[in-house]
Amino acid sequence: MAQLNLDVSDTEALLAGAQKLLDSCREELAKRVIGQREMIDGLLMALIARGHILLEGVPGLAKTLAVKSLAEITGLDFKRIQFTPDLLPADVTGTLVWEQATGKFSVRRGPVFANVILADEINRAPAKVQSALLEAMEEHQVTIGEESYPLPDPFFVLATQNPIEHEGTYTLPEAELDRFLLKLLVRYPSPEEELRILNPHNTYVPALKPILGPSQLESLRTAAEAIRIDDKIGEYIVSVVSATRPSATKPSNPRSRGGSRPAEGAGSGRAGREGLYRYISFGASPRASIALYRCCRILALFDGRLFVTPEDVKTAALPVLRHRIVLSYEAEADGLDPDAVVSRILAFVPVP
Template sequence: MSASTLSEVNERVKEASSWVPLLRAEIAKVIVGQQYLVDRLIVGILANGHVLLEGVPGLAKTLSVRTLASAVQAQFSRIQFTPDLLPADIVGTLIYNPQKAEFFTKKGPIFANIVLADEINRAPAKVQSALLEAMQERQVTLGDETHLLPAPFLVLATENPIDQEGTYPLPEAQVDRFMLKLKIGYPTREEERRILDNMASTAPKFSVEPVINPTDILAARAVVDQIYIDDKVKDYVVDLVFATRRPSDFGLNIDNFVQFGASPRATIALTLAAKAWAFLQGRGYVTPQDIKTIGVDVLRHRVIPSYEAEAEDFTSEQLVAKIFDTVPVP
């Protein structure tokens, strides 16, 4: 790419990202700290990727998603996942009308721009499978009819750690459909003090104004697609994903610790997420550091540790960190 073309892309990025600080400021009215979480939720919106948030109860996961949805002038729905939830409760169903002697479609809450799947791992696998088509194809099949979901369509899901009471592990096929998996930690002492000031009321007031609409998001995505990524950086992405499958090819002696590596979907997700991250920084090109910054969130749920790794207390995050430390940076 020539220098003049790159400067044009840079200008387009600066213009198209003018709403980002406004959105951050609007979310900050309600959410104290959690910059890591907020930035990656915006990456999900920009890169057209679903986001999974994991953390113990009470860390404002649900509140963050609700606040984001309020700041985006879009259709929002919330699904509370429970052990007795049915697939029809999510995607909808066909209902028979005896007067007309025909079936009509009753659409479920999945038909929205932003869908909050709250405590997603508290429902069994048959319910999770109802989400697969919606998340990957952006459509739902009811009976013999296929219904397209509105654009943009984003699933933002929260889950409790798997060792919490009443949780089910999510199927690998579904987890792979999340572009990012975020691990949410406790706030700092200063942040918790500010949370106390803001929230310690019997009726805390949240006034969030919409600052963008679906048209702005789709326009920003068109600019994200134009962001330049050099061939060397593309090769770096492919090397990272290949290193999750065959670490020994890159000099890592951890093959027996990896049960499954990342799929080609991870290669696409890492590239798109890095472009969205560059957009957030106001840049028209991707650097290797962008890949490193967002890479752990893209790969942590796609690298499945073996039983041997679990016996040695090796987590998927530690495996991914080793890969990032070893694969040569261009």
């Protein structure tokens, strides 16, 4: 996202309009999805940032319902693909079909040719099917035969996966995970929200109004581009992402540059930071820095602020980085998940 040079009054007017539109979207989605504010805001963030979302949660937490409802309020073309072990790449992207009457091959486009794609239980399909989405997610095109065909604009992939089932599932390759803007963990509802779900009136599924069309979506993007982000925040973002890469953070030898040995205890913080890297096999790519930069501005937009703060970086770091770092066996043995490792990294990196 570029940064627009607007007057403060113009920016405040943009933010006020964006706040009103976002509140309307949340109210409309709340007609079907009770609670799950973090998931709803994450889905809206992906739309504004032109990114893809990976939703992870146990069955019954309204992941599919939320995605279908989001597509309905945008009025965009929506397709659902149920990923299964016997799915083929051609079932997703399409294939060439021989036409007996003409004696030629014709293109039969797959369900991926839509604006909003729900890849339901994406980890139930083998790697060759998952890799069929790589070109679509990054380049917004699909190659069938010898020709490449552009996908509709906008194009979003919203994938779901079940974290508790391992039989008949396949781990998503890192190349595909890196193409998701965010990985959202869908939590259980609170007791109060679950009581509302039990209300008999909630068995009726109302129709939703398309209030987030292309022009409204573009206005939200314009408002996000008007958010100010200081150079110090940009440096902080790069520092956080770089800190996930063990190979890029090897300690230098002070004696090799003619320096003196550090004072006793001065390296204790650094030693703790270096000790953390035994839990990380591979860190995040520059694509993570771009994603974090975009999401920080959208978080500021959600709060109605004209500028990005370090807290925005910390808040966005978990959903942006949790699927982009590869943990070692030691992390699993010590009971650490990606969120715990990212939280420790945030504690080590100096805040501007």
